[in-house]
Amino acid sequence: MPNTSACGATNIDCRSCPKATDNIIIYASHPRGFHLPAHKCEENILIFLLKGEVLVNSNEYAGTTLRAGEFILQAIGSKYEILAMTDVECVCYRFEQPRFFCETRYSYIANEVQPPLIYSPLKIKPEVQYFLDASKSYMTEAKICKELLAFKQKELGFLLGQYYTDYELSMLVHPLSKYTNSFQYFVLKNHNRVKTVEELAKLGGYTTTTFRRIFTSVFHQPVYEWMQERRCEGIMYELQHTDATISEICYKYGFESLPHFSNFCKKKFSASPRNLRTGKNTIPATAQPAHNG
Template sequence: MYDSPACEAVNADCLKCPKAVDNLILYASHSRGFHFIMPKCDNNIIMFLLKGEALVNSEEYAGVTLHAGEFILQAVGSKYEVLAMTDVECVCYRFSQPESFCEGRFQHIAKDVVPPLIFFPLKICSELNFFLEASKSYLVEGKICRELLQFKQKELAFILWRYYSDYELSMLVHTLSKYTDSFQYFVLKNHDKVKTVEEFAELGGYTVTTFRRIFTSVFHQPVYEWMQERRKEGILYELRHTNFTISEICYKYGFESLSHFSNFCKKNFGLSPRNLRKEVEKPSLSAPQDSMFLSV
């Protein structure tokens, strides 16, 4: 049944299996007063609220209260803010493209179905609630089996397409299609795959001059400056909110030595990597990007 040697052992640690991947379906709980701001989503995210109430503010959902038993979608590139009005529990699904969705129906809704003028949260139907409640116990883990994750993604997509109308789904589909064909989407999904502006331009099939011009017109700042900001954000996030060692983070981001990495952190953040990691225990820090409403 299993082709991984790690599964042959009794009580094997699945997190050490080579098939384990970062969990895109996440369960989380937060106390009343939890506040989180996402300046720009780098993934699509569906937020399923299981318990409590949360205030959401975004272009699509301006000042909307999300109640237990409701869900919304925020697309890649969008900005949103969340405030927990009570203690909350949620399951969140993060994904790059709606590849598990029915392509034919997706295109039909995108072309032929007019979405509501004012978006509203969708109700979690009984079938969807069963899926979420049955899944959350093992979603607490940081990683999940790749094959299981693929099955769960397909199951979730099936439930959405099976039990929701074209009109209801139009709020998801039109939000997704707004970003997925854009230059902005290309940048957000690929910036961590390249090291230089030249590599970035080549990946998109642009000349460097054209890529710089389009980038500046869309993001309103030079591409190199933007890439450096994302690099700093990535380093800070991984130091504060992941279990990667300082050495792993150092070499992942292309530093030649730990001393160079330490100097970079002191110059840009005012603290050494070790002290930045300790900062996570302070209550003033924001929660990690995926902690409340992130990718299923």
């Protein structure tokens, strides 16, 4: 019989398939003395230690020894450092949002369940160990079928929800909620202080690529589109509800000249700045500012 893959193709290397995607469930091994310097997480990461001991240093796990059979979470935006005290093996799951975890339970834990004052690693329960052993055996490639990856993500979400209590899961949910909220606060507080996505990313200490990725996962919208919408809202408010001159508004929002500002308003709002200010030719209630411009 021919060697046929699950997707129906014959003798195909799944890593070169159009459905292949970057693997986010990674098996890794490191020698004693391996050191991961302190750095800011660009994604959420669950670290399941299969063998050995590592010393973890972060706000949540200050000077904590993580031992084989335990796991921790480090959330987007948090800082952590790792030192291997012995030869170690681990499975790491990197993700942006816990989308395969029950949203109702996540919300309940975030709002109703108090986390411990001192965080400690969680035990890897037998059902999760089976999952990790399987991941270690056949999910070792850098590229993997995205459908298989989605199944494994969903399976891990189910296992965590099924075999861990609300109190145990609070040590995962609260850091996720905390850093998500702090990122939102940073964006809302600072977006009007900058002119470009690059400037906002730099202000937060992120690379532009990382900032765009985190922003999309938190706000569910590309950052450029979001900033353009806020810019349009701000311009409209200033024109209709403040005494600032049109020139002041023009330069406040980064336009090089009044003609440039006027063209922008005509394109976005179908009216000149002066007519928007006086209420003439205002856009219909059903019209919405465009996202690009």
